[in-house]
Amino acid sequence: MLAFGIEFHQLTKLSYQSVRENIYQPDWNQQPAPFRHFQPGPLFLLEPHPTAPLTSLSQTFTNLVQVETSPVAPFDLTTLSQIFKYSLSIREWREIPNSGLRYPLRVNPSCGNLHPEEVYIMLGAEMKGLYHYNLLEQCLEKRQSEDLRLLIAKATGYPELANQTAIVVVTGIGCRQYWKYRNRGYRYLLQDIGHASGALMLAAASLGFSVQCIANFPDQTIKELLGLNFLPEEPFAIISIGKNLTQWKYPSLKPEEIPPVHEFLGVHNNLGAEGFKFEDIVKMNTESLLDIADLKPPLQNKPITQDYSFPFIKLRFADVAWQRKSAQSFDTKKMLSQEEFNLIVETLKIPLAVDFLGSVFGGVPQSWLEYYCFVHQVEGMGPGVYQLVPETSQWILLQEGNFSQECAQLHLEQTLLSSSAVTFSMVGNFQQSLDRFGERGYRLLNLEAGLRGQLLYLTTQALGLRSVAIGAFYDDELNQFLSLAIPQKQVIYSFTIGY
Ligand SMILES: Cc1cc2nc3c(=O)[nH]c(=O)nc-3n(C[C@H](O)[C@H](O)[C@H](O)COP(=O)(O)O)c2cc1C
Numbered sequence: 001m002l003a004f005g006i007e008f009h010q011l012t013k014l015s016y017q018s019v020r021e022n023i024y025q026p027d028w029n030q031q032p033a034p035f036r037h038f039q040p041g042p043l044f045l046l047e048p049h050p051t052a053p054l055t056s057l058s059q060t061f062t063n064l065v066q067v068e069t070s071p072v073a074p075f076d077l078t079t080l081s082q083i084f085k086y087s088l089s090i091r092e093w094r095e096i097p098n099s100g101l102r103y104p105l106r107v108n109p110s111c112g113n114l115h116p117e118e119v120y121i122m123l124g125a126e127m128k129g130l131y132h133y134n135l136l137e138q139c140l141e142k143r144q145s146e147d148l149r150l151l152i153a154k155a156t157g158y159p160e161l162a163n164q165t166a167i168v169v170v171t172g173i174g175c176r177q178y179w180k181y182r183n184r185g186y187r188y189l190l191q192d193i194g195h196a197s198g199a200l201m202l203a204a205a206s207l208g209f210s211v212q213c214i215a216n217f218p219d220q221t222i223k224e225l226l227g228l229n230f231l232p233e234e235p236f237a238i239i240s241i242g243k244n245l246t247q248w249k250y251p252s253l254k255p256e257e258i259p260p261v262h263e264f265l266g267v268h269n270n271l272g273a274e275g276f277k278f279e280d281i282v283k284m285n286t287e288s289l290l291d292i293a294d295l296k297p298p299l300q301n302k303p304i305t306q307d308y309s310f311p312f313i314k315l316r317f318a319d320v321a322w323q324r325k326s327a328q329s330f331d332t333k334k335m336l337s338q339e340e341f342n343l344i345v346e347t348l349k350i351p352l353a354v355d356f357l358g359s360v361f362g363g364v365p366q367s368w369l370e371y372y373c374f375v376h377q378v379e380g381m382g383p384g385v386y387q388l389v390p391e392t393s394q395w396i397l398l399q400e401g402n403f404s405q406e407c408a409q410l411h412l413e414q415t416l417l418s419s420s421a422v423t424f425s426m427v428g429n430f431q432q433s434l435d436r437f438g439e440r441g442y443r444l445l446n447l448e449a450g451l452r453g454q455l456l457y458l459t460t461q462a463l464g465l466r467s468v469a470i471g472a473f474y475d476d477e478l479n480q481f482l483s484l485a486i487p488q489k490q491v492i493y494s495f496t497i498g499y
Pocket of ligand 1: 107327
């Protein structure tokens, strides 16, 4: 398992010593622009207050399982307004005291609230063309009048994309993270993209559309199909919205079929991102790129045979998504009930239709993650460190005792983690992922963690709990605490939950 992914991960590690020796203060005057826009060009305003879909959170989770779902309404500008409002839009503005400045918080989370994600959508019929989602103005900016769906179908190998209702591409402007977190920012970029992709999948599923996520595609070709040539912005996920995809054929797009960049509408704004080129990130990203000739048929696990339904949470998805926010503190006096814990664990198993999980065509998803858990305050479970055995869905006790202080210490002394009821650590199986996907595996591990984290945020919100995704921890101290076989297995993400 000699891979740059391992080396890169090593380079991005934090330790008790490293954070004290390499003190780095980002220059706030250098922060890249948080909002992308392409102007002038045709704009389509999204509805600021579209009706909230009535679908419950449980039904939305159930809809994620790749079965033929039935949309509650035709796909139009209202549908697009609903999808974007309940996935990625700005939910509130906060004032910075005594500064006259304010900053936005969004429906989806992001490490440091820096939001590297951007979104493009390809449509057919009356709205034929390619659009950029401008979330500050809540509008779609038209970038291409041509129907690009056939081209993306030929480029990725999924022929049914040519007639799909909508194709969403989630891109990342990494320098928004690298500016502050440097090399480690690449992990956060990928995890943020996982969250954003999950948020979009859920919003579309709440409206009854089938959603499938594709992360193995020819990067440069997709970038050019979006008209992003030469810009510091990369595609990371393609989300198919509408009907089920069922087939894959070897891609056939020829370079001359891609529209030249001068045919795209609107001029991009300058992000002030030029100064943030990190050699190791460039190398890691370059090593992980796929070309059309590299594409292989997607993993296809055996089909899900039993009907899937997520246990009952009657709150509407739209309300839960809109109210989601990260915890600032926890009430240490309240314990998590066994039922709440079980629902949270159930969330780790929701079958997502994702190409690299072997479930894009409805197969039983596998996971490249393993779950460990610091239990501090859960009814019926003694405090300790546990490991989830996927085959039996049982938690086995690894170490007995209340490790709430240790848990906080291992996560960069974030005291929040000492007052939560439980902290899950997602352990990436580097060995399996890199063996299966080569250098692409590093990206996929982090995307999976973000996707799963997004589902966790919503379940915990719906249960009236609070939670926070945790990307900052002392890597090897935590890996060693959990007795992981480094480098084959290492923590890549944590998630802490309480009252
Ligand atoms: C990849 C990722 C890593 C994060 N890491 C931390 C962390 O280490 N500590 C923390 O307090 N919050 C962390 N957060 C939460 C963000 O700070 C939070 O999402 C952001 O401030 C926006 O606030 P909101 O989630 O309430 O919208 C993380 C979020 C993400 C998506």
